[in-house]
Amino acid sequence: xxxxxxxxxxxxxxxxxxxxxxxxxxxxxxxxxxxxxxxxxxxxxxxxxxxxxxxxxxxxxxxxxxxxxxxxxxxxxxxxxxxxxxxxxxxxxxxxxxxxxxxxxxxxxxxxxxxxxxxxxxxxxxxxxxxxxxxxxxxxxxxxxxxxxxxxxxxxxxxxxxxxxxxxxxxxxxxxxxxxxxxxxxxxxxxxxxxxxxxxxxxxxxxxxxxxxxxxxxxxxxxxxxxxxxxxxxxxxxxxxxxxxxxxxxxxxxxxxxxxxxxxxxxxxxxxxxxxxxxxxxxxxxxxxxxxxxxxxxxxxxxxxxxxxxxxxxxxxxxxxxxxxxxxxxxxxxxxxxxxxxxxxxxxxxxxxxxxxxxxxxxxxxxxxxxxxxxxxxxxxxxxxxxxxxxxxxxxxxxxxxxxxxxxxxxxxxxxxxxxxxxxxxxxxxxxxxxxxxxxxxxxxxxxxxxxxxxxxxxxxxxxxxxxxxxxxxxxxxxxxxxxxxxxxxxxxxxxxxxxxxxxxxxxx
Amino acid sequence: xxxxxxxxxxxxxxxxxxxxxxxxxxxxxxxxxxxxxxxxxxxxxxxxxxxxxxxxxxxxxxxxxxxxxxxxxxxxxxxxxxxxxxxxxxxxxxxxxxxxxxxxxxxxxxxxxxxxxxxxxxxxxxxxxxxxxxxxxxxxxxxxxxxxxxxxxxxxxxxxxxxxxxxxxxxxxxxxxxxxxxxxxxxxxxxxxxxxxxxxxxxxxx
Numbered sequence: 001x002x003x004x005x006x007x008x009x010x011x012x013x014x015x016x017x018x019x020x021x022x023x024x025x026x027x028x029x030x031x032x033x034x035x036x037x038x039x040x041x042x043x044x045x046x047x048x049x050x051x052x053x054x055x056x057x058x059x060x061x062x063x064x065x066x067x068x069x070x071x072x073x074x075x076x077x078x079x080x081x082x083x084x085x086x087x088x089x090x091x092x093x094x095x096x097x098x099x100x101x102x103x104x105x106x107x108x109x110x111x112x113x114x115x116x117x118x119x120x121x122x123x124x125x126x127x128x129x130x131x132x133x134x135x136x137x138x139x140x141x142x143x144x145x146x147x148x149x150x151x152x153x154x155x156x157x158x159x160x161x162x163x164x165x166x167x168x169x170x171x172x173x174x175x176x177x178x179x180x181x182x183x184x185x186x187x188x189x190x191x192x193x194x195x196x197x198x199x200x201x202x203x204x205x206x207x208x209x210x211x212x213x214x215x216x217x218x219x220x221x222x223x224x225x226x227x228x229x230x231x232x233x234x235x236x237x238x239x240x241x242x243x244x245x246x247x248x249x250x251x252x253x254x255x256x257x258x259x260x261x262x263x264x265x266x267x268x269x270x271x272x273x274x275x276x277x278x279x280x281x282x283x284x285x286x287x288x289x290x291x292x293x294x295x296x297x298x299x300x301x302x303x304x305x306x307x308x309x310x311x312x313x314x315x316x317x318x319x320x321x322x323x324x325x326x327x328x329x330x331x332x333x334x335x336x337x338x339x340x341x342x343x344x345x346x347x348x349x350x351x352x353x354x355x356x357x358x359x360x361x362x363x364x365x366x367x368x369x370x371x372x373x374x375x376x377x378x379x380x381x382x383x384x385x386x387x388x389x390x391x392x393x394x395x396x397x398x399x400x401x402x403x404x405x406x407x408x409x410x411x412x413x414x415x416x417x418x419x420x421x422x423x424x425x426x427x428x429x430x431x432x433x434x435x436x437x438x439x440x441x442x443x444x445x446x447x448x449x450x451x452x453x454x455x456x457x458x459x460x461x462x463x464x465x466x467x468x469x470x471x472x473x474x475x476x477x478x479x480x481x482x483x484x485x486x487x488x489x490x491x492x493x494x495x496x497x498x499x500x501x502x503x504x505x506x507x508x509x
Numbered sequence: 510x511x512x513x514x515x516x517x518x519x520x521x522x523x524x525x526x527x528x529x530x531x532x533x534x535x536x537x538x539x540x541x542x543x544x545x546x547x548x549x550x551x552x553x554x555x556x557x558x559x560x561x562x563x564x565x566x567x568x569x570x571x572x573x574x575x576x577x578x579x580x581x582x583x584x585x586x587x588x589x590x591x592x593x594x595x596x597x598x599x600x601x602x603x604x605x606x607x608x609x610x611x612x613x614x615x616x617x618x619x620x621x622x623x624x625x626x627x628x629x630x631x632x633x634x635x636x637x638x639x640x641x642x643x644x645x646x647x648x649x650x651x652x653x654x655x656x657x658x659x660x661x662x663x664x665x666x667x668x669x670x671x672x673x674x675x676x677x678x679x680x681x682x683x684x685x686x687x688x689x690x691x692x693x694x695x696x697x698x699x700x701x702x703x704x705x706x707x708x709x710x711x712x713x714x715x
Contacts, residue, residue, distance in 0.1 A: 323682065448654075448657075449653075449657050449681045449682055449683030449686065450651055450652060450653050450654075450657065450681055450683050450686045450689065451651070451652050452649055452650065452651040452652075452686065453649065453650040453651075454647065454648070454649050455647070455648045455649075456646070456647050457646050457647075460648075468685070470681070470683035470684060470685045470686045471683060471684065472682040472683060472684065473684060480685075492650075495650065495652060496652075499637055499638065499640075499652040499654055500637060502654045502656070502657065503636075503637035503638055503654035503655060503656055505656065506656050507656060507657055507682065
């Protein structure tokens with residue numbers, strides 16, 4: 001370590017950081033950096049090409065690659081990383097030099113992802129993440145698989161040493177670690193069939209089609225080809241038309257399900273959950289293979305999700321919230337699954353494993369039953385505004401809608417209030433909610449950041465309050481820790497209890 | 510520093526607002542007093558306090574300035590319209606009453622609201638951390654444990670400096686409440702609260 005160097009060393013001296021076991025990125029980095037630039041230019045490039053219809057523009061576009069190539073060269077030539085005593089040191093830049101020190105103790109994750117090309121070339125994209133912020137602390141694009149493995153091994157070993165528990169044995173190679181769960185092909189298909197991803201894809205497709213004028217009536221007036229011939233032969237009578245409509249609907253639904261399956265397969269192909277050193281390790285993906293580690297200490301919240309169809313077949317999913325990362329990132333949201341679909345007992349035991357402090361049987365406490373009336377009243381007033389006023393203005397048929405909505409609102413309010421619940425066990429808080437999709441979350445006291453009691457004017461009329469618990473990284477969560485419709489006194493007592501419990505513990509990232 | 514200088518104690522509170530008995534355990538308060546009852550009284554004595562009364566004046570000043578800008582702007586607009594000479598009485602009436610409708614509630618908001626707001630804003634510090642109570646219609650009580658405070662700011666705007674007031678900003682690692690603000694404190698109280706919060710609680714011990 002060149003800490004004892006004289007301060008006055010001239011800036012143009014050979015870089016000392018380039019020695020002492022400093023390592024470079026894999027030479028293929030150049031390829032991937034340029035490839036990434038190409039991908040960014042692809043869409044505007046295509047537009048220009050199509051609009052211009054002239055080959056010279058292609059040459060013109062190549063100019064845009066020059067800065068990207070130069071930048072990639074510079075990055076590759078100047079990028080170094082090395083393993084310091086207590087920190088990972090990454091240096092980058094030629095003119096503006098940046099040296100980043102990431103203490104091992106702060107490193108939350110070492111993730112790597114490999115798309116098909118990465119796998120063929122034997123390299124991986126490695127991201128070193130700490131808890132703060134949405135950006136990875138260091139992105140090493142790309143390292144050879146060996147270097148990536150070394151990075152992971154070194155960091156976790158140094159981390160253990162920095163923490164001072166030498167006694168813990170070194171992590172086994174991935175193959176020998178115990179596998180906790182995996183998504184079998186059957187479960188994967190099931191997950192795809194039950195998910196509604198396909199409809200989102202269809203909607204996106206329709207949007208693009210609309211933009212491109214595919215639905216222009218002048219163009220689609222005449223069906224041609226075999227479909228058109230078939231349609232011509234169908235008699236134009238009522239039963240035939242109905243049958244055709246139903247058939248078309250079925251084909252559409254089948255198509256949507258197929259898309260869901262494909263999408264799910266891309267994401268969750270060969271999904272595996274391992275136990276790794278001090279945490280869990282998740283691997284998944286068909287084309288892009290993604291691996292991430294989730295240390296137990298970084299788990300902020302554990303959520304079990306169960307849609308109503310999944311409930312019928314006795315399965316549910318398990319997610320965790322970890323600090324850091326942003327909600328918009330698709331990779332992030334995928335990685336938060338501990339198991340997207342599994343049998344109830346398995347999910348239960350995995351949830352207990354991820355957060356042992358909150359495992360065990362839960363004695364659920366209900367919210368105020370009077371909340372049912374509040375919800376019903378709200379629905380009735382809204383229904384009145386939305387349906388009865390139009391009925392007075394336009395047509396009495398709107399009243400039929402109102403008559404149908406009220407029983408539905410009644411059922412929904414009944415179920416919703418019955419489902420809402422909270423519990424305190426051992427060292428954590430549990431919250432559950434949801435009518436059709438059940439969500440059950442648990443948070444440890446030492447991960448609670450702030451506790452808030454909220455009372456609206458309506459709450460005060462009924463002597464109720466909402467309890468809200470804030471945790472790190474809940475921007476990623478699809479289940480906020482909020483318990484509405486609590487008795488106001490009880491809510492205050494809970495706030496007090498949770499504050500005391502949180503204050504007793506220390507928060508570690 | 511005299512404890513009375515930290516801020517007025519919230520002694521009477523309408524029945525519907527009062528916190529339940531024993532919400533903050535007496536034992537904790539006593540231990541707090543016992544540990545730190547040296548020459549300077551601690552602000553962490555579990556007493557619920559309002560922020561400085563001067564903050565009403567500050568908020569009023571701000572309100573008056575905003576109102577003056579808005580209603581003068583509107584008034585100038587109306588006056589220009591009238592001065593063109595080609596105005597018709599209907600539009601003049603509409604514009605004039607719109608101006609009045611904006612200005613009169615504006616007066617209320619500028620003058621009365623800060624006092625109402627002040628009555629509904631209080632804090633309480635104890636060994637565990639700080640509790641902030643705020644909101645008139647939608648009321649919120651938030652507690653930030655000391656061991657969860659990442660860092661704190663004491664900020665003073667130019668007007669606040671004139672009134673010797675400050676805003677305490679507490680940063681946590683949370684998401685919805687990553688920053689918790691307590692405005693209207695006297696500068697000295699804000700500093701005391703800050704010192705109490707960043708003295709860390711558990712972090713020293715571990």
